[in-house]
Amino acid sequence: MTDASRKVIVLAAGGTGGHMFPAEALARELLARGRAVALVTDRRGHAFGDSLPEVPVHRIRAASPGGGIAGRLKAALQMGLGLLEARALLRRLQPAAVVGFGGYPSVPTVYAAAHAKIPALLHEQNAVLGRANRMLIAGARRLAVAFTTVARIDEGDRAKAVQVIRTGNPVRPAVAARRTSPYAAPAGNGPVNLLVMGGSQGARVFSEIIPQALARLPESLRARIHLSQQCRPEDLEEAGAALSGLGLGGLELQSFFRDVPERLAACHLAVTRAGASTIAELTCVGRPAILVPYPHATDDHQTANARQLAEAGAAWLVPQPDFTAETLAARLGELLSSPATLGAAADAAHRWGTADAASSLADAVLGMLGAGAGTNGANGNHHDHNADSIAKGAAE
Template sequence: MTRAALRWGIAGGGTGGHITPALALAERVHARGDSVFLLGSSHGLETQLVPEAGFELVSLPSRQWMGQGALARLRAGWSLAAGCRTARRALRERGTQILVSVGGYASVPAVVAAATLRIPIALVEPNARPGRANRLLAPLAARIFVQFQEAAVALRRAAGDPRLCACGIPLRRALVEAFADAPQRSAPLGRFRLLVFGGSQGARQLNDTLVEAARELDPERIAVFHQTGEADRERVEDAYAAARVPAEVVAFERDMPRRYREADLALCRAGALTVAELCMAGLPALLVPYPFAADDHQAANAQALADAGAARMLPSRPLETSDLMTALRELMRAPETLRAMGLAAASRARPDAADTIVKTCAELAPTGGEEQR
């Protein structure tokens, strides 16, 4: 007996926060022996990252449609209609049996098209405050997967709703394995180890604040690893050197699991992927939400982690050096508090999220992925 291979579509994109979960799911689907293709925008990061990962991408005409003028909304409406036609054709040609949406405005035409074809739909919402696309599309979904229970309310799903599953955010298999293989964090020896990063491109606000704060750091008690992004690397490195603070400053770091494991505390943004990685590493954090994130979702993510006792949230409008130093000094003097925060973060880790989502979604297909003679 062999299991009938299923045909999957995964929709969404625009940012790394959407594309990474999409690729994580595509990896697991491919590993099952099923076929999968992705639907996304024609101008987002997916146009580069999806082909690099070895998957087919169908580009959909799509535009943001909210918070714009009448003409822009008219164009967005036309783009949505065109995107629905393209998505419908792609889904029919491939005999798609399941569509999973990871959010972003590019997901809207794909989900609408799937609904018209009566293809089972699942949504993945990584943030505590759901994006507009997923809020709009939630009524069409047979299953909704969230990282934060707080998202359920906004998606109008009761905690006991069988369609809702709080299973975490899908992470790439290589990243999950890297966290599993990384050495466990040791007890602090010598200097306190601070990890500062703002995503792959760095964060100018964090960089500016650390340039000011460097002179207030005790070079005998602290060591810093700081990912700055390319533009600020030399400026930040010079600030640490002038203050005689031991620091390793890089534009980009490929082995983040190692850096998480070596640190005692992180200072970073609160994107959905960052939060998931902090939990995987069991690393306490000072979170500074990006103030211009859509729907202020990073503030909601940070608050959820703070409420769980896994992080402290610092205000980002503006991020005052005095606020940072007060929080940092307090935690440096409280190893038991840091330990409790780390345990709280680790308790929220969901390394099997992608596998759970794929297994659950497979049951939605008309054949249910059952074995066939």
């Protein structure tokens, strides 16, 4: 092992799952390749915990800009202190590279790396470049993305030497294991497995609209539908009462599904939000979906995510204002009576997705350092595109 390969690779991530899970997936892949890894997050961020005890966690100060002048000043002070902490940490660790996963807690560390001329790679999970990554892209050598086009990449940044590579967004190992699960469209009068998920705690709009939409379907079709739906705990009783009298073929309501990979593999159609992790899991397994973007997502990135899948023929985008009982009932009736349409969308989703994003991401990091990239996963779905193809027409 060379001296360079002994150097630690620092991962900087915000504390939410959308940022932290890709960081954990990359950490596992780098550790498997014999590289040392450290995580930097803020004092509130969740670490990898007991799952990766060999990864040391360093916490620095960071904050998102708050409301009002006082909030912005407080955030600026925290970020300034975090930058000093990050500079001291990087001087001590002397890392080979820094990888930023977005979220404001990544900003001080990646900014300090760029200032110290340490190679930096950014990973963007959504179809719109996040605010933290927009702040940092000028100092990065590579930008790894999950979508085929990414908005909010500035023209000036596109003209610089930053290399844009489509690696995909890592999924949980249990989801990746379902990559080869074949899709069998519902046939004849057979059962239809309908999966409804609105994030980890469900979405209230789904709890309100799904029962009303199903009630509008013919009784013969309702009898075929086996519904698995996530609901917020406070909505479970009301949703259950509304659904129980519809004569469904099967009904299961929970506030949290612990077996999402199995449910994804078994479903014929999903109704979900359009967050980056949800998109990655749907397309890894290859399942058609009606996507209802969360309307208050930053920069409306969920709509951008959903639009790319819809344009690929893998999903149907329904903005929340249009997500009514009437429109959903019509869409469900149309789709569930057309197995060929569902099958084509499942195939398109599978082609779009990948199960080896963590491997591709590790390749991108080590390739930036001139190290051997190693091999991709057995699924052979490595994505690599230049900056023009990723950011084509995407600046806003």
